[in-house]
Amino acid sequence: MRQWYGVRAKGSRMTRSWAEPWKIKVVEPIRMTTKQERIAAIAEAGYNTFLLRSEDVYIDLLTDSGTSAMSDQQWAGMMIGDEAYAGAKSYYNLVGAVEDVYGYEELIPTHQGRAAEHILSQILIKDGDYVPGNMYFTTTRFHQEYAGGKFVDVIIDEAHDPTSLHPFKGNIDLDKLRKLIDEVGADKIPYISVESNVNMAGGQPVSMANLKATYELCHQHGILVMLDATRTVDNAWFIKQREEVYADKSIAEIMREICDYSDGATVSSKKDNLVNIGGFLALRDPELAKQARALLVAFEGLHTYGGMSGRDMEALARGIREMVETDDHVRARVGQVEYLGNKLVEAGVPIIRPVGGHGVFLNAKAILPHIPHDEFPAQALAAALYVESGVRGMERGIVSAGRNKVTGNHNYPKLELVRLTIPRRVYTQAHMDVTAESVIEVVENSAAVGGLRFTYEPESLRFFQARFEPIG
Numbered sequence: 001m002r003q004w005y006g007v008r009a010k011g012s013r014m015t016r017s018w019a020e021p022w023k024i025k026v027v028e029p030i031r032m033t034t035k036q037e038r039i040a041a042i043a044e045a046g047y048n049t050f051l052l053r054s055e056d057v058y059i060d061l062l063t064d065s066g067t068s069a070m071s072d073q074q075w076a077g078m079m080i081g082d083e084a085y086a087g088a089k090s091y092y093n094l095v096g097a098v099e100d101v102y103g104y105e106e107l108i109p110t111h112q113g114r115a116a117e118h119i120l121s122q123i124l125i126k127d128g129d130y131v132p133g134n135m136y137f138t139t140t141r142f143h144q145e146y147a148g149g150k151f152v153d154v155i156i157d158e159a160h161d162p163t164s165l166h167p168f169k170g171n172i173d174l175d176k177l178r179k180l181i182d183e184v185g186a187d188k189i190p191y192i193s194v195e196s197n198v199n200m201a202g203g204q205p206v207s208m209a210n211l212k213a214t215y216e217l218c219h220q221h222g223i224l225v226m227l228d229a230t231r232t233v234d235n236a237w238f239i240k241q242r243e244e245v246y247a248d249k250s251i252a253e254i255m256r257e258i259c260d261y262s263d264g265a266t267v268s269s270k271k272d273n274l275v276n277i278g279g280f281l282a283l284r285d286p287e288l289a290k291q292a293r294a295l296l297v298a299f300e301g302l303h304t305y306g307g308m309s310g311r312d313m314e315a316l317a318r319g320i321r322e323m324v325e326t327d328d329h330v331r332a333r334v335g336q337v338e339y340l341g342n343k344l345v346e347a348g349v350p351i352i353r354p355v356g357g358h359g360v361f362l363n364a365k366a367i368l369p370h371i372p373h374d375e376f377p378a379q380a381l382a383a384a385l386y387v388e389s390g391v392r393g394m395e396r397g398i399v400s401a402g403r404n405k406v407t408g409n410h411n412y413p414k415l416e417l418v419r420l421t422i423p424r425r426v427y428t429q430a431h432m433d434v435t436a437e438s439v440i441e442v443v444e445n446s447a448a449v450g451g452l453r454f455t456y457e458p459e460s461l462r463f464f465q466a467r468f469e470p471i472g
């Protein structure tokens with residue numbers, strides 16, 4: 001029988017826009033403030049966007065961490081979470097989801113990513129050890145140093161160049177890694193910390209070829225590979241787009257293969273996993289898992305809930321399955337970030353390219369060349385953007401990089417950025433349009449933005465709580 005429409009419609013060359021694979025069932029009102037109110041609010045917050053009250057924020061792009069909108073299925077899971085102290089059904093659902101999606105058998109549930117990093121660092125790092133990684137992450141490096149280790153950056157040089165269009169700027173430089181092994185000896189390197197879709201580099205992916213080569217090199221030397229799998233779905237998407245042999249594989253298949261090249265992972269479930277709180281350490285070696293559980297019960301909670309309630313674990317188990325259920329989810333997620341990035345590129349705003357997976361990173365050094373590095377250009381730019389429009393981003397530059405433990409001087413990172421991070425399933429394209437217009441306005445008025453100095457500088461992880469005042 002002849003088809004009524006399908007056959008005749010064949011051969012259309014029209015390309016289609018993607019759309020979010022969900023519709024909105026619940027909304028939360030947001031409030032626009034006046035410029036006068038925002039000038040007062042940012043002064044009150046010590047020019048640190050972390051210290052603003054969220055009710056004073058219009059579009060909140062501070063972070064994609066814990067800010068996702070959960071699905072109806074996840075909310076339904078919250079109602080049936082098993083709150084048993086020991087052996088909760090929701091724990092076993094979570095174990096099953098992690099095993100199916102990530103492929104790790106040993107699960108240590110924590111309240112969020114940094115607790116998993118703490119436990120991993122404590123069981124593996126000895127005083128004087130070295131921990132190589134593809135760029136530092138703030139809490140990850142803190143816990144490595146807290147355990148007596150020294151972080152060594154072995155990411156490729158292109159990652160530090162905001163203008164490089166390398167498709168995998170998160171890659172490990174194997175020569176740098178070999179050099180470190182030669183210099184300090186493999187027995188001083190308990191593991192390499194490989195972050196997927198490197199946050200501090202602008203949400204840049206690692207290629208599968210590089211993950212495989214890194215794993216082989218490390219295993220030749222008896223060095224473990226620990227993945228920071230916090231944003232692995234985004235990384236899988238970029239592998240599918242940019243590494244030809246993976247074009248026809250599903251995100252779920254690519255995810256599993258990424259994890260295959262590791263001995264375990266720390267995960268902040270507040271990102272990929274679509275929940276507002278939670279995390280885990282996952283391992284393959286049951287002996288290591290035993291040591292991890294001994295610390296878990298001391299620092300977090302019993303081994304079948306760790307740092308989470310039953311309902312949190314239930315929502316997390318469902319979020320983990322949902323994030324890879326169809327490729328449309330990540331297509332829309334990364335697509336929205338790209339949409340904002342492309343608008344800024346078209347307007348000539350200097351941003352990190354290629355556009356990353358979880359946010360758009362403004363190149364504050366290029367936007368505010370008149371502000372010296374130690375007057376915190378990215379901190380000043382984030383504050384100015386808030387004053388302009390109520391859009392909240394965050395500094396990822398010299399303030400985040402902290403001080404050198406030995407000399408006490410600032411660490412001067414090559415990248416001085418403001419991160420506009422897009423929460424998952426929360427904002428619409430119209431919010432992205434308003435954000436782009438706001439950024440463009442600030443960039444056009446950039447000469448009016450001045451530098452800042454500390455009025456309060458916390459000793460560690462200073463970016464969270466530091467306070468500043470304008471210079472002059």
Ligand SMILES: Cc1ncc(COP(=O)(O)O)c(C=O)c1O
Pocket residue numbers: 065112113114115137139140195199228230231267268269270278279
């Ligand atoms: C790459 C990466 N690792 C670890 C963490 C720490 O996770 P959490 O904030 O859940 O403690 C984060 C959080 O932003 C992250 O982006």
